[in-house]
Amino acid sequence: MSTSESDLLEEDRKLRVQINEKDLLCINGCGFYGTPQWGNRCSKCWRAHQIAEKRNIDYARNRTLLAFDRFEEKRKLSSDSRSLTLRNIIKKSPSMFTSSESTSELRASPNGTPSRHGRALSPDSSSARVAFTDWLVGNVPTPVVQEVTKMTKFAEHKIHEFDIAADDMSELVQNFYQHLNDRLNHNKFFQNQESVEVQSVMEEVERYLSVVTYNRLFCPTADEEVGDLSLQERIRSLNWVTAGFLETKLDFKRAAVRDSLDEALTECLSINSPRKIDEKLGCIVRCCHRIFDALRNSAAPTSADEFLPVLIYILLKGNPPLLMSNVKYISRYALPHRIMSGESGYFFTNLSCALQFVQDMNHDSLKMAQTEFEAYTSGQIQPPPSAANCGCNQAIASMEQSLSHLEKLELEQKKLADEMEALGKTVAKMEEEIESSYGFLDDYPTKELQDLLEKVDEEEKKTFQVCNLTAQFQKKKNEAPSQVPNNDAVESQGPKEQ
Amino acid sequence: MERATTSASSEGEFRFKVVLLGEGAVGKSSLMLRYVEDKFSPRHVSTIQASFLSKRLDLGDNHVDLDIWDTAGQEKYHALGPIYYRGSHGALLIYDITDKRSFEKVKIWVRELQRALGETAVLIVVGNKLDLESERTVDRTEAIQYAKSVNAEYVETSAKENLGLADLFEKISSLMIDKWEKTREISGRTSQNSSSSNGSRRGIQLVDEQNDAAQRTGKCCK
Ligand SMILES: Nc1nc2c(ncn2[C@@H]2O[C@H](COP(=O)(O)OP(=O)(O)OP(=O)(O)O)[C@@H](O)[C@H]2O)c(=O)[nH]1
Ligand SMILES: [Mg+2]
Numbered sequence: 208m209s210t211s212e213s214d215l216l217e218e219d220r221k222l223r224v225q226i227n228e229k230d231l232l233c234i235n236g237c238g239f240y241g242t243p244q245w246g247n248r249c250s251k252c253w254r255a256h257q258i259a260e261k262r263n264i265d266y267a268r269n270r271t272l273l274a275f276d277r278f279e280e281k282r283k284l285s286s287d288s289r290s291l292t293l294r295n296i297i298k299k300s301p302s303m304f305t306s307s308e309s310t311s312e313l314r315a316s317p318n319g320t321p322s323r324h325g326r327a328l329s330p331d332s333s334s335a336r337v338a339f340t341d342w343l344v345g346n347v348p349t350p351v352v353q354e355v356t357k358m359t360k361f362a363e364h365k366i367h368e369f370d371i372a373a374d375d376m377s378e379l380v381q382n383f384y385q386h387l388n389d390r391l392n393h394n395k396f397f398q399n400q401e402s403v404e405v406q407s408v409m410e411e412v413e414r415y416l417s418v419v420t421y422n423r424l425f426c427p428t429a430d431e432e433v434g435d436l437s438l439q440e441r442i443r444s445l446n447w448v449t450a451g452f453l454e455t456k457l458d459f460k461r462a463a464v465r466d467s468l469d470e471a472l473t474e475c476l477s478i479n480s481p482r483k484i485d486e487k488l489g490c491i492v493r494c495c496h497r498i499f500d501a502l503r504n505s506a507a508p509t510s511a512d513e514f515l516p517v518l519i520y521i522l523l524k525g526n527p528p529l530l531m532s533n534v535k536y537i538s539r540y541a542l543p544h545r546i547m548s549g550e551s552g553y554f555f556t557n558l559s560c561a562l563q564f565v566q567d568m569n570h571d572s573l574k575m576a577q578t579e580f581e582a583y584t585s586g587q588i589q590p591p592p593s594a595a596n597c598g599c600n601q602a603i604a605s606m607e608q609s610l611s612h613l614e615k616l617e618l619e620q621k622k623l624a625d626e627m628e629a630l631g632k633t634v635a636k637m638e639e640e641i642e643s644s645y646g647f648l649d650d651y652p653t654k655e656l657q658d659l660l661e662k663v664d665e666e667e668k669k670t671f672q673v674c675n676l677t678a679q680f681q682k683k684k685n686e687a688p689s690q691v692p693n694n695d696a697v698e699s700q701g702p703k704e705q
Numbered sequence: 706m707e708r709a710t711t712s713a714s715s716e717g718e719f720r721f722k723v724v725l726l727g728e729g730a731v732g733k734s735s736l737m738l739r740y741v742e743d744k745f746s747p748r749h750v751s752t753i754q755a756s757f758l759s760k761r762l763d764l765g766d767n768h769v770d771l772d773i774w775d776t777a778g779q780e781k782y783h784a785l786g787p788i789y790y791r792g793s794h795g796a797l798l799i800y801d802i803t804d805k806r807s808f809e810k811v812k813i814w815v816r817e818l819q820r821a822l823g824e825t826a827v828l829i830v831v832g833n834k835l836d837l838e839s840e841r842t843v844d845r846t847e848a849i850q851y852a853k854s855v856n857a858e859y860v861e862t863s864a865k866e867n868l869g870l871a872d873l874f875e876k877i878s879s880l881m882i883d884k885w886e887k888t889r890e891i892s893g894r895t896s897q898n899s900s901s902s903n904g905s906r907r908g909i910q911l912v913d914e915q916n917d918a919a920q921r922t923g924k925c926c927k
């Protein structure tokens with residue numbers, strides 16, 4: 208028994224020794240020790256593992272946003288055709304772009320759908336087509352409707368057909384806009400002041416094209432997909448950068464400021480829902496307006512110097528998926544005026560600036576030592592918590608809210624207690640007053656009164672007995688034939704007593 | 706290459722983008738606010754949105770919609786300049802006449818702008834805070850000479866006292882109109898000579914040329 212026990216102990220020791228020797232090493236075989244909490248990895252491999260895992264999550268989410276089948280198609284497309292530059296496409300098959308077959312097909316039926324090449328229309332596309340046609344019919348004369356429709360559908364068709372780099376495609380689309388714009392400007396119809404403006408027609412064309420060519424033009428290659436992923440990763444590694452580091456003038460103590468920032472975040476994240484370029488720009492504009500609200504509510508200036516840092520902060524906090532693709536899509540295919548002028552142009556430009564800043568961010572831009580910046584970015588150290596750091600941290604925000612509620616409650620309670628105390632004092636004082644001014648009531652009822660009352664009581668009893676006797680006497684008298692005169696009072700009391 | 710944006714939609718109607726560039730605290734935001742809203746705040750604080758403003762100007766027969774873009778002036782955002790001034794028709798390069806360094810900064814901006822935009826944009830060097838004449842450290846004649854040397858105009862202003870602002874924006878507007886009309890002449894001449902007017906790339910384009918040509922010559926294509 209004692210031998211087997213010591214054997215076991217020996218086993219145990221061996222086991223432990225073995226664990227120490229081998230199994231505590233990082234499972235990646237890098238030679239460092241691992242830790243169970245880190246899946247038996249060393250800290251370095253654990254970080255790498257986490258990054259890979261998060262990348263997979265991003266990847267899956269982005270893929271859902273882009274729709275899976277299209278994604279596969281695109282991967283194939285980009286790996287097959289990377290060597291096909293614009294020039295050798297032209298050399299290989301010059302007829303590809305002036306294919307007489309497709310041209311004549313389209314010419315034969317200007318209003319027909321070019322979907323005969325195997326592309327089924329999505330519900331989005333067909334409703335965009337209806338809206339486009341309805342708008343044209345409602346606003347311009349038939350020849351213009353036909354011309355615009357024909358040219359736009361030709362362009363749509365070619366966009367799906369051409370297999371060229373995105374920047375070249377962008378140039379083609381912009382040239383198409385320019386060409387159509389010039390043609391319409393020369394049209395007599397638009398020279399009339401009362402007519403709808405050429406720009407409005409162009410906007411409808413852009414709206415239509417951005418829906419029906421979305422799958423082809425938005426994030427067109429796996430390379431751009433990877434660009435989005437690495438931006439997301441980059442932003443994640445910068446999640447320690449707080450509003451404080453960016454020197455914003457946001458006042459996180461105010462609930463209205465936090466609310467505006469949350470709304471700005473929501474708007475920023477919603478950029479992936481619409482396909483239409485103007486609607487995407489609308490998300491950006493609304494996001495920026497909420498940022499201005501936040502600045503106003505912080506009593507900060509609403510100038511460019513204050514605005515840009517907050518926009519950068521929003522990007523870092525929101526880490527919107529496919530942001531890079533959205534920015535590229537807009538800058539490639541938007542009508543120039545949308546991104547060059549007006550409010551949408553200004554805000555889009557600022558978003559591009561913020562994006563650039565995030566990509567280039569280093570210790571210099573945050574005014575800190577390089578080692579410090581790197582330590583934060585690699586997760587070795589955490590920034591000190593402060594009110595500004597956790598502005599958008601909902602838990603802390605709601606805790607702060609609860610605390611302020613509690614404070615208010617405490618105040619109310621104290622007020623109530625004070626009032627009660629005051630009331631108590633008043634009551635005591637009144638009691639005293641009453642006592643002093645109505646002190647004689649202490650002797651009530653007086654001895655004389657009590658004697659008097661007793662006397663009255665006795666008198667009453669006597670009277671009652673007398674009355675009773677009288678009543679009995681009368682009753683007997685009634686039973687006898689001759690009667691004495693009636694006595695009302697005695698008689699009415701009589702039967703009740705019985 | 707910059708793509709020319711539509712700055713004139715119809716005859717006499719213009720829309721221009723003007724960026725304000727300059728070191729922090731030279732008065733970019735103040736200048737813009739004073740001009741568009743006629744407001745000045747000595748405390749660097751304003752309650753209205755003051756980073757992007759539009760103003761309509763009537764210059765004789767011409768109507769100009771100015772989009773005025775304020776930019777973040779902090780040094781760390783300097784590198785973002787090209788994104789801001791991309792596609793601008795004009796730029797105001799602002800410095801503070803009491804601050805030599807801000808004038809040197811203007812020179813950096815000018816070099817950058819000319820490299821990026823070439824001759825397509827109108828540049829005006831603006832010496833602001835003219836009300837602080839007694840503290841001036843940048844010599845007026847030196848500044849004028851410098852502006853001339855880089856083909857830019859020179860103007861002095863005070864956002865505080867509202868000096869020279871209306872003139873400044875009128876000046877840049879009429880210079881932009883001139884420039885735009887000149888480039889239209891040139892491009893008009895070249896496009897007459899070239900066979901394709903819309904910069905098509907050797908037959909690859911989204912415009913159906915055969916169809917186009919047929920329509921222009923009046924032939925029916927059934
Ligand atoms: N005396 C005087 N002060 C001015 C003038 N213009 C601006 N200021 C003051 O200069 C300071 C900076 O003005 P801002 O308009 O904020 O300068 P800014 O160029 O926008 O600065 P950033 O936004 O930081 O790039 C403010 O305190 C203004 O009140 C002026 O013409 N005269
Ligand atoms: Mg400013």
Ligand SMILES: [Zn+2]
Nearest residue numbers: 233237249252
């Ligand atoms: Zn390891």
